[in-house]
Amino acid sequence: MIKKFNEFNKVNEEWSISDDPERFGQSIIDNCLRSEFITQAEAENTRNKDIATECARRCADMEEIGSSDMTYIMKGFLDDIGKKTEFQDNRLVVVNE
Numbered sequence: 001m002i003k004k005f006n007e008f009n010k011v012n013e014e015w016s017i018s019d020d021p022e023r024f025g026q027s028i029i030d031n032c033l034r035s036e037f038i039t040q041a042e043a044e045n046t047r048n049k050d051i052a053t054e055c056a057r058r059c060a061d062m063e064e065i066g067s068s069d070m071t072y073i074m075k076g077f078l079d080d081i082g083k084k085t086e087f088q089d090n091r092l093v094v095v096n097e
C-alpha cells in the first residue's frame with residue numbers, strides 16, 4: 001500500500017497503485033502539469049492518459065514512492081510521450097528541440 005507519494009501530491013489515504021493505476025497515472029500527469037512540463041491540452045490528451053496509466057502499471061510493485069522516484073517516473077512518462085528530457089544541475093528539464 002502507498003502511504004505517500006511526495007510533497008506535491010498530498011495523498012493522505014492509503015491505496016495501492018496496482019488497485020488503481022489510472023489514479024496514479026493521473027497523479028503523474030498532474031505533477032507534470034504542475035511542473036509545467038506539459039500543457040493543459042497534453043494533460044487532457046487520451047493517448048497521454050493511457051501512457052501515464054501504463055507508467056503507473058510499471059510501478060505497481062513499489063510500496064512507497066518518494067520525490068526522487070516520482071521524478072524518474074515523470075521522466076519516463078515524458079520520454080514516452082515524445083518529450084526530450086535530461087537532468088541539468090540535478091533537476092529534470094524538458095529540452096526544447
